[in-house]
Amino acid sequence: MSDSATNARRSAIYLLDQVLGEGRLLSECLAAGALDRLEPEDRARAQRLAVETLRGLERADRLLQKHLKKGTPLTVHNTLRVGTVELCQGAAAHGVVNSMVEITSKNKRYGKLKGLVNAVLRKIAADGPAAWAALRAPRLPKWLRQPLAQAWGNEAMLAIEQVQFAGAPLDVSFKPDTDTTVLGGEVLPTGSVRLRDAGQVSALPGYASGDWWVQDAAAALPVQVLAPKAGEEILDLCAAPGGKTMQMAAAGAKVTALDVSKNRMKRVQENLDRTGLTVTVVVGDALEHQGQYDAILLDAPCSATGTIRRHPDLPQAKDGSEFGELIELQTRMLAHAWDLLKPGGRLVFCTCSLLPDEGEVQVEEALDMFPDMRVDRTAVDLPGIDPTWITEEGGLRLRPDYWAEKGGMDGFYMARLHKET
Numbered sequence: 001m002s003d004s005a006t007n008a009r010r011s012a013i014y015l016l017d018q019v020l021g022e023g024r025l026l027s028e029c030l031a032a033g034a035l036d037r038l039e040p041e042d043r044a045r046a047q048r049l050a051v052e053t054l055r056g057l058e059r060a061d062r063l064l065q066k067h068l069k070k071g072t073p074l075t076v077h078n079t080l081r082v083g084t085v086e087l088c089q090g091a092a093a094h095g096v097v098n099s100m101v102e103i104t105s106k107n108k109r110y111g112k113l114k115g116l117v118n119a120v121l122r123k124i125a126a127d128g129p130a131a132w133a134a135l136r137a138p139r140l141p142k143w144l145r146q147p148l149a150q151a152w153g154n155e156a157m158l159a160i161e162q163v164q165f166a167g168a169p170l171d172v173s174f175k176p177d178t179d180t181t182v183l184g185g186e187v188l189p190t191g192s193v194r195l196r197d198a199g200q201v202s203a204l205p206g207y208a209s210g211d212w213w214v215q216d217a218a219a220a221l222p223v224q225v226l227a228p229k230a231g232e233e234i235l236d237l238c239a240a241p242g243g244k245t246m247q248m249a250a251a252g253a254k255v256t257a258l259d260v261s262k263n264r265m266k267r268v269q270e271n272l273d274r275t276g277l278t279v280t281v282v283v284g285d286a287l288e289h290q291g292q293y294d295a296i297l298l299d300a301p302c303s304a305t306g307t308i309r310r311h312p313d314l315p316q317a318k319d320g321s322e323f324g325e326l327i328e329l330q331t332r333m334l335a336h337a338w339d340l341l342k343p344g345g346r347l348v349f350c351t352c353s354l355l356p357d358e359g360e361v362q363v364e365e366a367l368d369m370f371p372d373m374r375v376d377r378t379a380v381d382l383p384g385i386d387p388t389w390i391t392e393e394g395g396l397r398l399r400p401d402y403w404a405e406k407g408g409m410d411g412f413y414m415a416r417l418h419k420e421t
């Protein structure tokens with residue numbers, strides 16, 4: 001019988017096979033139950049190994065290239081990749097090598113390659129760690145790097161890749177009037193609390209009592225920009241998993257939280273139950289929703305290219321082919337949301353994207369389209385915001401390399417739009 005570390009490694013390899021072979025996101029694999037058979041500790045370990053391997057993929061492949069012939073089966077390559085990353089991060093060689101050989105030997109099709117796995121990983125154990133440390137931070141694939149470098153410049157691109165390789169600390173948002181010191185951590189200039197090496201989130205103080213929720217510091221800003229007031233009728237048009245819904249409900253607003261995904265909406269309800277907050281939950285298509293609201297948050301579906309430091313699977317699983325459709329959907333959602341906003345009301349449009357087409361350009365085009373729309377540039381001038389992050393049209397552009405020395409932040413764009421009376 002395999003030990004628990006081997007089970008976790010086998011599952012990590014399976015996740016890589018799915019991401020790199022089938023173009024599936026880790027979140028999709030996890031939602032489909034890919035790790036459900038594992039004990040919680042092994043599940044966390046498998047997920048961590050897969051994420052670390054995806055983050056270091058370019059480095060692992062550089063070390064492996066001289067040992068591998070073209071045509072190495074993907075799952076064997078992935079076995080070597082996970083092993084390489086573990087070895088280069090200091091794991092004990094015998095444990096890693098034995099596990100990977102055992103996993104390969106049990107593979108019905110490729111069991112005969114166990115000798116190759118053994119030989120390559122022994123070489124990596126000997127000289128991999130020193131070589132690893134000398135390699136550059138992995139670059140994004142060309143299809144994504146090129147438009148981002150064009151938008152932000154090559155120097156920024158390198159800084160973004162550095163932060164993405166370093167991975168992300170854990171940020172949380174606290175409910176108002178709760179003790180924000182219970183977790184320790186660093187209070188960021190915009191009010192989020194940042195933890196390093198947080199461990200199991202659900203075991204942290206204040207989690208069970210619903211005093212806080214996990215939310216990247218950048219993702220906490222759109223609601224600050226919207227500035228919800230107690231008693232206002234606010235529509236959260238793309239709500240799941242609900243971080244921004246909870247911020248608005250905690251401010252006392254009457255929130256309608258809508259999302260097209262029934263499954264993701266279950267997570268919103270779980271989050272609301274834990275935090276004791278109340279909103280009206282609607283499962284439905286934003287484009288079909290009707291009503292009139294004082295304020296609207298449109299956190300539109302997007303490429304999520306701002307979240308790669310937390311989701312390194314994204315650039316490996318995707319190829320950008322769906323971006324055009326997403327951009328078109330954002331345009332239609334913004335136009336429909338504008339109809340649902342009362343005259344005198346305000347709407348925050350935001351996306352966790354680094355592509356101007358999903359941010360600055362959307363707002364510029366909407367301003368041309370709607371004569372009663374104007375941007376409120378003072379709304380993004382918040383405590384902790386560097387004035388250079390405010391864009392020409394009056395939105396706020398956040399990039400992963402901002403606060404790099406603290407661990408960066410998600411890439412985000414947001415703008416507050418006012419509807420004239």
Ligand SMILES: C[S@@+](CC[C@H](N)C(=O)[O-])C[C@H]1O[C@@H](n2cnc3c(N)ncnc32)[C@H](O)[C@@H]1O
Nearest residue numbers: 238239240241242243244259260261285286299
């Ligand atoms: C960026 S996420 C929202 C994150 C959320 N606001 C938060 O802070 O936790 C985008 C969401 O849009 C939802 N979505 C996609 N298409 C939609 C549509 N046509 N109508 C409503 N929701 C949609 C997705 O299910 C996804 O949950």
